[in-house]
């Protein structure tokens with residue numbers, strides 16, 4: 001974790017095969033739009049979930065999404081693509097956790113080429129039982145209590 005901005009340009013150039021994605025999901029016909037490619041909302045939903053999984057490492061309690069920055073789809077996603085959502089915590093504030101999510105699609109059930117689909121910075125906020133902001137439980141790191 002760092003409070004400084006992270007340069008992701010080089011990290012997005014090749015598929016990060018040394019990293020474990022927060023989510024991997026095989027795209028099915030039920031995920032398609034009227035054109036037959038994968039509906040962008042499906043990808044956005046998984047980006048949100050991937051960010052929540054990462055945020056829970058810092059705050060293993062209630063978190064809500066407060067913002068997601070501009071999402072640009074650079075490549076289409078097709079039925080049968082194995083889509084991976086890689087996460088990296090960019091910033092931990094008092095109650096907020098900002099997570100970078102990078103999305104890669106591997107064609108043909110993961111047996112084909114890998115393309116970078118999109119990326120986003122998602123900010124999650126730790127909330128109490130009244131859904132008001134509350135301090136992050138593990139500000140010093142996921143393994144610290």
Ligand SMILES: CC(C)(COP(=O)(O)OP(=O)(O)OC[C@H]1O[C@@H](n2cnc3c(N)ncnc32)[C@H](O)[C@@H]1OP(=O)(O)O)[C@@H](O)C(=O)NCCC(=O)NCCS
Nearest residue numbers: 064065066067092093094095096097123125127131132133
């Ligand atoms: C998230 C929510 C609790 C924040 O409430 P708030 O009154 O704006 O809280 P604050 O102004 O005290 O900000 C809390 C934290 O959120 C951050 N924050 C607030 N708005 C933000 C935004 N638009 N983008 C990024 N961070 C934001 C603040 O910087 C602050 O971070 P810090 O504590 O680490 O310094 C409130 O906006 C909310 O309930 N939103 C709906 C969340 C939701 O339901 N999401 C799912 C939508 S379906």
